[in-house]
Amino acid sequence: MLYNEPSPLETRVLSFRFGLPNSATLDTYLATRGYEAFRKAAGMKPEEIIEQVKISNLRGRGGAGFPTGMKWSFVPRTSPKPKYIVVNADESEPGTCKDRVLMENDPHQLIEGCLIAGLAVDAHAGYIYIRGEYRYLIEVMDKAIAEAYEKGWLGKNIQGTGFDFDLYTHSGAGAYECGEESALLESLEGKRGIPRIRPPFPAVVGAFQCPTVLNNVETYCAVPAILRDGGAAFAALGVPKAGGTKMTCLTGHVNKPGVYELRLGFPVKQMIEEVGGGIRQGRKLKAFIPGGSSCPVLTAKEVEGATMDYDSMAQRKSMLGSGGVIIMDEETCMVKAALRIMRFYAHESCGWCIPCREGTTWLRKILTRFHAGGGTRSDIDLIGDLSRNMLGRTFCPLGDAAAMPTLSIVEKFRGEFEDHLNGKPCPFERAGEMVTA
């Protein structure tokens, strides 16, 4: 199912099957060049596959943007241990909802991506770790996997290539932290979802103590296109250091929210105005989050001239992240936005390390009180101070993810905090259209 009309400005490489009749079935997949890349890869040497992925400039779509070809090359392919392919389908970053449409509309593309990764690193089993709330997607994936087994696209000696590969789905239990790769692996092994100490990295010691390739759904979904049409063609779609397209989730106060596949380097202004149909009720942009709630918030001024790619966002001291764009218009209360974000992180902190466990809840409490009119001037500094002192000190990036947006909001929108002082009611309350907390 699709949740929005496609836009003519899209470059549909991963999503070109969306909207086709029975797009999730093997028949449709095979009729639209499906598994062609796998056949091609099966005739290539593993190094050649990895080389194509490197040429494609594909960077991880889960948020961190690590070059995928390089990650695959870290796997000790000759290790006597089994190797595993793990798909991060935990998609829980607020504002992000692209993996779900990829799995729902084209599950075989993901399966094919896994098979090619398996060929590249000599892995013969894979796990798709699916966010617990995406229960219906587990059914979608299981159905596609069953179909693939039935028609010999999974299992022993796949299509006579001599390559064996088994694929399983695994349900998460509702923890955002289990999207963090090492916590995901713990959870996959049936343990509490707590991150692991790194090094060693999953490529060397991953699932069940074995070398593991762990990527985001979208990352794997890009692989068939890369192998099919060549890494160079994929690279050419994007910007110099990042190839291809990005599934972009346009959320918040735009007229046409939805998931759109845009080339990397797509101008932000055009994305909001033309792809998203502009801001609702013709209002002005106040704040912009490029890729999920973990990214520092940018002001309307800061995003002027920005493009949707890693470097452009890094120049603005934010991140491209997961592609979960959040648009906030001028009627948005930024105190409430900060509160809403912190409520999420305080709820999702796994509790392992002190600064995140205690810091997120403390900030949540201050922001709650502050937004309700109980704030003091020193609270404004305290919010910034606590955020700064969480940054870089926590065990995993969730602590940073909580601190960065908060810090950016309190620094960039200090005036709005001051407007809430002295028991004054929230100045945006009357608009009745703020982000719901």
Add this chain to the structure above:
Amino acid sequence: MPDLVKLTIDGKAVQAAPGTLVIDAAKMAGIEIPAFCYYEGLTLQAACRMCLVEVEKMPKMMTACTLPVAEGMVVRTETPQVAQARKYTLEFLLTNHPLDCPVCDKGGECELQDMVFRYGAGESRYTEEKVHTPEKQFSPVVFFDAPRCILCFRCVRICNEGMGVGALGVIYRGVLSEIAPNHGDHLECDECGACIDICPVGALTSGIYRYQTRPWEMQHVGAICTHCGDGCKTTLGVRNNRIIRGNNRDHSGINGEFLCIKGRYAFDFYDHPERLQAPLVRKNGKLEEVSWSEALDTVANRFNQIRADGGTFGVIGSNHTTNEENFYLRKFAREVLATPHIDHHRTGDVTALVDALSGKTGRMATVADLYNRKAVLVLGADLAREHPLLSFQIRANYRHHQAHVYAVTPGPVREDKYAVASVRVASGGYFAALEDLRARLKAEPELVIVFDDSFKGPDVHRLVEFGESLGIPVRYICLVDYSNSRGALDMGLVPGEGGMRLDEMLAADLSALWVVGANPFKGTPGVPGSVARKARFLVVQDLFLTETAEQADVVLPAASAYEKSGTVTNTTGEVQRLKRAINTMGAKPDLEIMGFIARQMGAAGALGPWVPETVFAEIRRTVHGYDIPLPEIDTGGAAPTTPVNGRVTEAGGPRPDLIRSDHNGLFASGTLGRYSKVLNSVLEGRLDR
């Protein structure tokens, strides 16, 4: 030895072995890096973030507890950024901490207090409501106060990794994360209290110690656990002549910080209401309380009369009393009472082992060997239940050195979890099982063989033959029960030429039977049920009115191991010192009682002073293998004895049928265990379920 890595910490040049963690390298250089979750010997967590330090060329601060040293590394532990990080971490930690130090058991010896004192902020900026949850009782021993918990996960790890139990875990998440017991609302575990001891704050507290005292009001006395044969050192916390706590936080002794429930808590029999506080003499068929002088006179007069009449004395000694007491008792029996009829309940065939190893030296393994040697073969015993320290050592050896463990036992044992081979045998099946393992054992570089009373007499010889045929260095441990079984044997509480054994004495028409610290009328091997006394005069020295004492003519109340000084020898033949922790009302140390009897008999001159130090000096001079270095044991350590290096034969030939271990589990300790409140409460707690 691999080349040392050179690095700089706070401007100091430091050298450390490759793989050393920065936190340890700093410690060696005398630089303290604060830590909550790092705990030597347990897995790394990197959770508390207290140990963050600056490392040149690293973009962020690093946790010193997970960072291995590297050549040329430059570490700074006292920069403004580091100081600020520590201050904030502590501030975060205190946000939900109740700060109820004035009523907290840990107040005064709390790591959180110390850290805040040293690194924390002077004032709090936290004005929000704190998370609060009510206190919980996990078991008779373990209480948990979640708000005080700093989530360092030490308890979880010591239970899982150290104890091999894994009874503690974490539930919920974020700020609501909480330590929880394995059975939902309660614990089913070893009740060892290690989790309580390792807790840096007052979150886990013990049912025995809680709210009893402020820590600084106690005096600390090093004693040796009186229960099993492993001989753990336990530091007793004493206040107003009462023992309030047992632990071993200074990690001294053969056991480091290890103690099982018995060593940590089961000292509590000492003030049991049934504890004898005055001597008893049978008058008109009934035992009546009398003064010490009347009781001692009664014994001395009767003993002298029997001597004069040429009557026969039988003497039964103890597995619990000190070497000094056993030595003095033997001397008393042989020289004053002139009897060869002396024995004690033997719980393992050490004699056969020493005999089988004659001509060889250095073949008795120590407790430390179980941690250091490359392979261990466990035969028969369920160590985790019967010899908790030895089990702990082997587990630690496996965790830290990947030792190869072989378990050949009648039933499942905890060692199965990590053993390279677990074999189940029926009695009599041991040697077949050993033959099956021969090739694998031969391939080991070295081996410690631990066996219990499944091997006696000829079987011990056969076992040693097997061990010696492997062609690798093999050391042995013969398991025995109770704190001084080895000492009883070494001090010669065995029949002399023509002397009667334990069972024979019970059945014989003796003029007098003198039982010191034993309960032979109940559960003597080969003697079913309770024994009716045959001896015409029965004198018993004990803490309680045991089945044997009940039938006595004179009962002399004895001091417990914690109420006297002396030495004991554990199952591995290591000698340790007991220091008197408290004085007893009414009771006297057995050595003193025997000395007084000798004096009243007019025989004290032959036996010398009944002062532990003097007797021990004589032991060092005269008992083979006990010429041990004094500084070693005087500083709370253990000194291994060296057994006779020649054939040891028993007068009258071996009697393997008399050798039997009581196989006390974790919550039992022979007669003594019946008087421990904590052991009973754990057992009752289990029956209730």
